[in-house]
Amino acid sequence: SRDSHVTPPPGGDGLAAVVHGLSETIVGVLGGGQLGRMLCQAASQMAIKVMVLDPQESCPASRLAYDHMVGSFDDSATVQEFAKRCGVLTVEIEHVDVETLEKLEQQGVDCQPKASTIRIIQDKYLQKVHFSRHDIPLPEFMQIDDLEGAKRAGNLFDYPLMIKSKRLAYDGRGNAVAKSEHDLSSAVTALGGFDRGLYVEKWAPFVKELAVIVARGRDNSIVCYPVVETIHKENICHIVKAPANVPWKIRKLATDIASRAISSLEGAGVFAVELFLTEDDQILLNEVAPRPHNSGHHTIESCYTSQYEQHLRAVVGLPLGDPSMKTPAAIMYNLLGEDEGEAGFHLAHQVIGRALSIPGATVHWYDKPDMRKQRKMGHITIVGPSMGNVEKALDSMLNDKISDSQ
Numbered sequence: 001s002r003d004s005h006v007t008p009p010p011g012g013d014g015l016a017a018v019v020h021g022l023s024e025t026i027v028g029v030l031g032g033g034q035l036g037r038m039l040c041q042a043a044s045q046m047a048i049k050v051m052v053l054d055p056q057e058s059c060p061a062s063r064l065a066y067d068h069m070v071g072s073f074d075d076s077a078t079v080q081e082f083a084k085r086c087g088v089l090t091v092e093i094e095h096v097d098v099e100t101l102e103k104l105e106q107q108g109v110d111c112q113p114k115a116s117t118i119r120i121i122q123d124k125y126l127q128k129v130h131f132s133r134h135d136i137p138l139p140e141f142m143q144i145d146d147l148e149g150a151k152r153a154g155n156l157f158d159y160p161l162m163i164k165s166k167r168l169a170y171d172g173r174g175n176a177v178a179k180s181e182h183d184l185s186s187a188v189t190a191l192g193g194f195d196r197g198l199y200v201e202k203w204a205p206f207v208k209e210l211a212v213i214v215a216r217g218r219d220n221s222i223v224c225y226p227v228v229e230t231i232h233k234e235n236i237c238h239i240v241k242a243p244a245n246v247p248w249k250i251r252k253l254a255t256d257i258a259s260r261a262i263s264s265l266e267g268a269g270v271f272a273v274e275l276f277l278t279e280d281d282q283i284l285l286n287e288v289a290p291r292p293h294n295s296g297h298h299t300i301e302s303c304y305t306s307q308y309e310q311h312l313r314a315v316v317g318l319p320l321g322d323p324s325m326k327t328p329a330a331i332m333y334n335l336l337g338e339d340e341g342e343a344g345f346h347l348a349h350q351v352i353g354r355a356l357s358i359p360g361a362t363v364h365w366y367d368k369p370d371m372r373k374q375r376k377m378g379h380i381t382i383v384g385p386s387m388g389n390v391e392k393a394l395d396s397m398l399n400d401k402i403s404d405s406q
């Protein structure tokens with residue numbers, strides 16, 4: 001029965017000896033964006049204290065956190081000061097000061113996942129090298145240091161060629177596509193030049209993009225969430241369908257590769273594995289995130305244990321919860337800024353207004369102070385009895401939008 005998932009307080013593992021609630025450990029989260037906010041929501045349910053470190057006074061997690069330290073998660077002194085106040089350190093963004101995390105770990109600070117994992121993941125090229133050493137299937141890749149190198153890569157991998165910045169990438173910022181050799185130099189310039197640290201990937205002719213959330217507990221137990229399909233708009237995650245409509249064999253392959261990839265990394269927490277499905281039924285790994293992920297937002301409404309609750313359970317050392325779906329189907333729709341300022345808020349509110357009258361729909365608004373084009377402002381999850389049903393509900397939510405603006 002579901003009651004078996006009610007978890008006893010943890011024993012041993014260096015955690016507090018006397019535990020009156022689920023955990024006395026104060027969880028420190030580097031970053032206070034929407035992922036941090038949703039971690040706080042899950043934490044409040046279990047009365048787990050979450051502190052966030054974020055430079056922005058009015059960041060999405062700010063008002064929901066047990067405490068918010070205003071400061072940079074990329075600044076050594078600030079991260080050290082923050083760590084003193086927490087029982088375990090975790091991240092909701094991988095672009096943090098990893099040298100300091102490594103130093104803190106040596107001093108006995110508990111980081112979950114481990115600093116070594118953040119180091120590998122925050123540099124996409126290093127990440128690719130790491131996974132290729134662990135025999136995880138990937139698009140071919142190669143470092144480029146100058147235009148000659150880029151041309152060699154183009155000759156080897158052909159065009160279109162995907163050029164990526166090694167570091168600080170998100171929402172496709174940090175990616176540029178060269179359609180031919182002529183595009184190379186402008187693509188490199190668009191990414192800030194070779195000094196920024198670039199590499200190329202062979203174009204992956206995918207038929208679908210899939211993602212798997214994998215959770216690992218402090219006892220090294222691993223659970224995988226159902227495979228989902230992610231649909232991107234201009235490199236930004238836009239729609240997630242759960243479960244993915246792919247054959248059982250593909251789901252198994254995707255789950256095996258995701259679980260194998262995460263087994264090669266150290267530490268507890270949830271991880272997202274982004275995958276490509278090719279026409280000939282191959283699965284290639286795109287990238288991993290060492291934290292809750294946009295492809296797992298739907299789990300709040302559609303799974304027995306959300307990715308946020310799961311991440312907290314994992315990092316404080318509680319047993320992992322059930323990742324399986326409690327609804328037959330779910331669709332997550334990202335509310336991306338469609339315009340700047342008031343005009344953008346108005347458009348978002350039109351969609352939200354319609355969502356509020358759709359059965360099975362739940363609105364999440366991140367309360368970001370500024371509206372910007374392409375910015376993730378919120379999301380809507382629709383759950384229902386079948387994928388056809390939730391797709392129809394999404395259609396009606398969006399098609400009204402077209403007739404409204406006509």
Ligand code: ATP
Pocket residue numbers: 139162164169170171172173174175201202203204205209232235237274286287
């Ligand atoms: P995220 O917001 O997920 O962190 P990101 O900025 O790290 O995004 P990637 O995940 O590297 O960017 O790429 C964004 C999208 O670009 C992918 O989801 C996919 O649609 C496309 N893409 C990335 N790499 C390739 C490739 N080698 N071939 C074809 N398309 C690709």
Ligand code: MG
Pocket residue numbers: 169170171287
């Ligand atoms: Mg990324």
Ligand code: MG
Pocket residue numbers: 274286287
């Ligand atoms: Mg990505």
